[in-house]
Amino acid sequence: MEQLNHWIAEAASFVWGLPLLILLIGGGLYLLVYSRFLPFKYFGHAIDVLRGKYDNPDDPGEISHFQALMTALSSTVGMGNIAGVAVAIAVGGPGAVFWMWVSAIVGMSTKFFTCTLAILYRGKDDSGAIQGGPMYFITEGLGKAWKPLAAFFSIAGLVGALPVFNVNQLTQAINDILLIPNGIPKGFSTDLTIGIVLAVITGIVILGGLNRISKTASKIVPGMVVLYFLAVLVILFINASEVPRYFKLIFTDAFAANNYTGDPMLGGILGALIILGIRRGAFSNEAGIGTAPMAHGAAKTEEPIREGLVAMLGPFIDTIIVCTLTALSILVTGVWQSSNANGVSLTAKAFSDAMPGFGSYVLLICIAVFSISSLFSYSYYGTKCLSFLVGTRYKHLYNYFYISSILIGATTSLSLMINLIDTFFALMAIPTMLATLILASKVMTKARVYFKMIKS
Template sequence: MIKALENAIAAFSSWIWDWPLLILLVGGGLFFLIFSRFTPFLYFRHAIDILRGKYDHENAPGQLSHFQALSSAIAATVGMGNISGVAIALVMGGPGAIFWMWISALIGMATKFYTCTLAVMYRSESEEGTTLSGPMYVITKGLGKRWKPLAVFFALAGLVGTLPAFTANQLTQTLVDVLDWKDSDKFYVGLVLAGIASFVILGGIKRIGLVASRLVPFMVALYFITVFAILILQIDQIPKMFVLIFSDAFTGEAAAGGALGYLIKTGVKRAAFSNEAGIGTAPMMHGTAKTNEPVREGLVAMIGPAIDTLLVCTLTALAILSTGVWQHSDDNGISLTLQAFNSVLPYGIGDGVVIIMVLVFAFSTLFSYSYYGVTCLGFLTKPKYGKYYNYIYIISIVVAAVVKIDFAINLIDSAFALMAIPTVASALLLAPKVNKRAKIYFDTIKAGKK
């Protein structure tokens, strides 16, 4: 029965991630890019100023500062998708998949601007005074009550898409590989991970935001130092790797069956998992930002894909490609990344560094994703009942630790695809309202009034 379920989910994931959904994500992102006339990109420096706290107001509605909101969103995206997901993209699609991840990220920046601006424009508040946000609230408040079935559809898919299947699975696999444990130990690893994660996620959004704001700068800095060390040692290979990425991007020679279409789909899928642009999770976090100006949080949200896909994923890809392990290894996911690091760094250092990074990256993701599920369950029932999702989430960490990686990937990919449909559709319908709000804000900036 389990095998039949795995096969069914794999078939569904393959079907739904074919051209219709790619047209929705890429086509929708291109629409946002053109419809905005690239204007938000001109205010990237202003976005950095917002992130630095220049426009923070303690009494503004919301729960997290701009920095905490972005940190929490990045904590969910800069995780196993950047270490393990890139390796999967290279194995499944070849070097050219990285190019399509870049394209998807650039387009995704425009998508993030619209979806996260809308998240603040149409957020709500619970009876307890906490901020409620996300595509389901955008749909019901922005489009009206008759669209509620679409909001319910998103929330139901979100209950599955926010499960820690991929992250817990790959973190467990790392510990088993590095510490030379047996597969039978995965269950006990899952129990320990669940115990640690529960201390943070049961503390609610404010504790998650606080922990994320401390973890994210540390984990990004540590990762940069490590990967830059590898790239310096492999410096003569780097130009060749960029040539390989660009040349393979339009031929698909290294992809399955040499199919260009498969290559593009692989790149877009892994980019979606990396930066979540158009999926709908990030708006739930960005919507809690303490601000009176929705456009400000939209600008801050744009920084996310630039960091997690254009920067971090590229570094991971270059580290793996420059070592050549992807060409002569049967490993996939985190095991391949680990092999790449160990092939260059002195004995033992690769294992140690990877395990530290994976622990930090994975836990930051586990903490943030729980809040998304809480928000979805709170919408489907009542906000005060959303917290009970945390217990389902904690149990699922143990289950995810022992399942096969293919099952974990297909399950999350399927749920992400379903979540993207209402997220992008509602953003497309409400895009003119974002433009109207953005014009007022940008005109005020030009006039020097903000």
């Protein structure tokens, strides 16, 4: 197992090198400038679309704008925001948060383009149903000659969509917060039991298909964000005197890298800190990875630009708001320096220190809802990838593979799980970003027509 962990860690470091950094962040910056910051100018309009102001039940698609965003958010607002931020701070210090912000701001533009393309170039699967996502906008937008690139994305997506990191961290949280303090020792049998319970819950929902997934997500995601938001505000209020100092430190440490403890990359520790922040940011909001376009591609709309604008809100909610709240709660309580904990255990320490007796239980409720909602959405992504590769008749087989992977995530180490998902997220990003950059002019042509229309 140690050897396997070493190989996967090496693979993650290799694929997250300079070329991918240029493709994700450089490509995102290019899209931002190329669009002349156009998506940001219509932030208010995006909110109106999300509220259902422009919904038409007769439009093609399966779910509403709101349900599409909630389905996408239920996979992104999750362990990336609680455990992923903690991993970033444990290794990189406060400065890692700044580079997560950079990833999110650039990611808002990337999401606008990728999710507009998901509607603009929807295709049909072998059963005749309308589908969206990178594999479809590659084949429909670039032509059948590009199908190998679409297949590459789909193969990487089969592993990238597995819920192993979320399950791993939820299992760790249940052990640290609930079982161990109550005298139940952590072991393989307890981890396996947790995994079996999660597998049963997930199976009940995901075997019901996208409609059940999106309806469940649209009910629980807003509530879980509000609960988590209120809990962190309590922590920040208790430690109000520390907030300005640490908020400033996020900016200064981003370039000084004084608190980075990992291995140097790109010639030094600053380069390593930048990559760490961007990796954790990409894991948190998934901009440029290609998962969100699969959810947004199912939205009921004939206006691709509207869906792109709604999707753009995802990284803002996910990273700029939720990740920042997590980061500040870890920083102001001082646990990032006083504790050797990592991942979700570090966030749990911050909650228990700020709110003794019940803080960690509040976090456990949030984690449980975050994680379980993520389990529902990721299965949909995997079934779409398998459908593209071998046809819809076999897509249900992925769900059984997916459910069994929950048991692996529950009983394996954090480092192995996070490196595995990092590796396949990187592989998914390559075809997604290449196709998006090539098709960007098509999006802008459509955007100019749409924004002219809503002004008239």
